[in-house]
Amino acid sequence: MANIDELVAKLAQDASAVKPAPHPFMLSLRWLGAAAIYLAVSFVVFGLRPDLAEKFHNPWFVAEIATLLGLFVATSVSAVLLAFPDLHQKRALALASAWMLALFLLILFFAWRSDTPPAPLPVHDIECTLGITMMALLPAMWIFYSMRKYASTHYRLAGGVALLSAFSVGALWLRLHEQTDSIVHVVEWHYLPMIAIGLIGLWLGKVMLKW
Amino acid sequence: MTDQNDKLEKLMKQSLNGDQRAYAALLQETSRLLRPFLSRRLSFSNEVDDLLQEILVSIHKARHTYDGNRPYKPWAYAIARFRLQDYLRAHYSDQLRHAVDFDELEESLPENVTEAGFSYESISAEVNKLPEKQANILQLMHQEGYTAREVAEKMGMNESAVKVAAHRAYKILRGKLER
Numbered sequence: 001m002a003n004i005d006e007l008v009a010k011l012a013q014d015a016s017a018v019k020p021a022p023h024p025f026m027l028s029l030r031w032l033g034a035a036a037i038y039l040a041v042s043f044v045v046f047g048l049r050p051d052l053a054e055k056f057h058n059p060w061f062v063a064e065i066a067t068l069l070g071l072f073v074a075t076s077v078s079a080v081l082l083a084f085p086d087l088h089q090k091r092a093l094a095l096a097s098a099w100m101l102a103l104f105l106l107i108l109f110f111a112w113r114s115d116t117p118p119a120p121l122p123v124h125d126i127e128c129t130l131g132i133t134m135m136a137l138l139p140a141m142w143i144f145y146s147m148r149k150y151a152s153t154h155y156r157l158a159g160g161v162a163l164l165s166a167f168s169v170g171a172l173w174l175r176l177h178e179q180t181d182s183i184v185h186v187v188e189w190h191y192l193p194m195i196a197i198g199l200i201g202l203w204l205g206k207v208m209l210k211w
Numbered sequence: 212m213t214d215q216n217d218k219l220e221k222l223m224k225q226s227l228n229g230d231q232r233a234y235a236a237l238l239q240e241t242s243r244l245l246r247p248f249l250s251r252r253l254s255f256s257n258e259v260d261d262l263l264q265e266i267l268v269s270i271h272k273a274r275h276t277y278d279g280n281r282p283y284k285p286w287a288y289a290i291a292r293f294r295l296q297d298y299l300r301a302h303y304s305d306q307l308r309h310a311v312d313f314d315e316l317e318e319s320l321p322e323n324v325t326e327a328g329f330s331y332e333s334i335s336a337e338v339n340k341l342p343e344k345q346a347n348i349l350q351l352m353h354q355e356g357y358t359a360r361e362v363a364e365k366m367g368m369n370e371s372a373v374k375v376a377a378h379r380a381y382k383i384l385r386g387k388l389e390r
Contacts (some may be wrong), residue, residue, distance in 0.1 A: 151272065
């Protein structure tokens with residue numbers, strides 16, 4: 001008990017005014033804004049797919065892009081909330097990205113079912129995964145750097161969600177840049193690696209976000 | 212109850228503005244709040260004290276993640292639960308590392324299990340014949356129930372040195388008792 005009193009006195013002595021962390025919604029907005037600028041710049045540099053206007057007449061492509069965008073927004077919000085010890089007391093919202101991921105997978109399933117006859121596979125494969133990874137590196141570093149400033153009590157989940165968020169930026173870029181119609185290719189080389197990397201994030205979260 | 216919540220939130224807001232007295236009061240209140248929570252989950256009072264100190268330090272480090280606009284208690288309990296889980300995980304993995312494999316145990320069991328070749332007194336006597344440091348370590352770990360980490364803290368050693376010393380002591384004891 002005496003130790004506790006001593007510790008309290010010492011901590012109180014060290015305590016100076018502290019600026020509280022911004023509200024998680026403000027933080028998410030910052031992330032989303034930065035990612036939007038990053039995507040815009042990369043489209044200027046690498047260009048959009050030439051048939052994009054035409055593709056937007058395909059409802060499954062629109063649904064895929066919309067849910068991918070939704071996944072990016074949901075994971076960004078979740079990652080920020082997971083960086084707070086008490087999830088900013090918004091537990092349901094912090095776990096909303098799981099629902100969004102489920103919806104995204106469902107849309108991919110229907111897109112695959114409607115792909116008849118199947119669109120021809122492109123000649124490349126792993127290049128897409130590498131492209132997404134390269135594109136996601138900067139957002140991933142930035143998200144982890146930002147999250148380390150807070151105090152996550154769910155560091156594994158936070159790492160997974162953060163990496164999923166960063167890689168959804170890369171996946172979004174590639175889907176709007178590369179002229180590929182094969183949903184099988186897109187699932188195999190774009191989205192499955194993206195989800196697998198999200199799982200690696202569980203480990204990375206433990207390494208990077210433990211405090 | 213609501214009054215106490217309001218009080219804690221007010222104290223935290225004042226603390227974030229640099230009020231050291233409010234901060235000391237808040238930490239005292241927090242430790243009063245968390246002690247029963249930890250006591251229900253841990254067996255030894257020294258464990259409760261150690262963990263409580265760790266939690267207070269964590270609250271101090273993470274205080275910028277609390278803005279004063281939401282209830283204080285869930286925030287403090289989230290940190291306490293997190294540190295408790297960490298502590299229990301480390302504690303049990305420490306115990307597992309020291310657990311003796313049943314196969315290993317079988318080999319060293321005397322055939323006639325009803326007539327042990329040695330008694331508690333004889334083990335105690337052999338422990339006392341060990342070098343002082345090793346004897347102290349075994350006493351703290353096996354008679355007083357401390358973990359290797361706690362023994363390390365108590366004796367000013369590092370945790371792995373304690374484990375190595377304990378391992379050597381077990382080997383010596385085993386050799387002597389098997390003779």
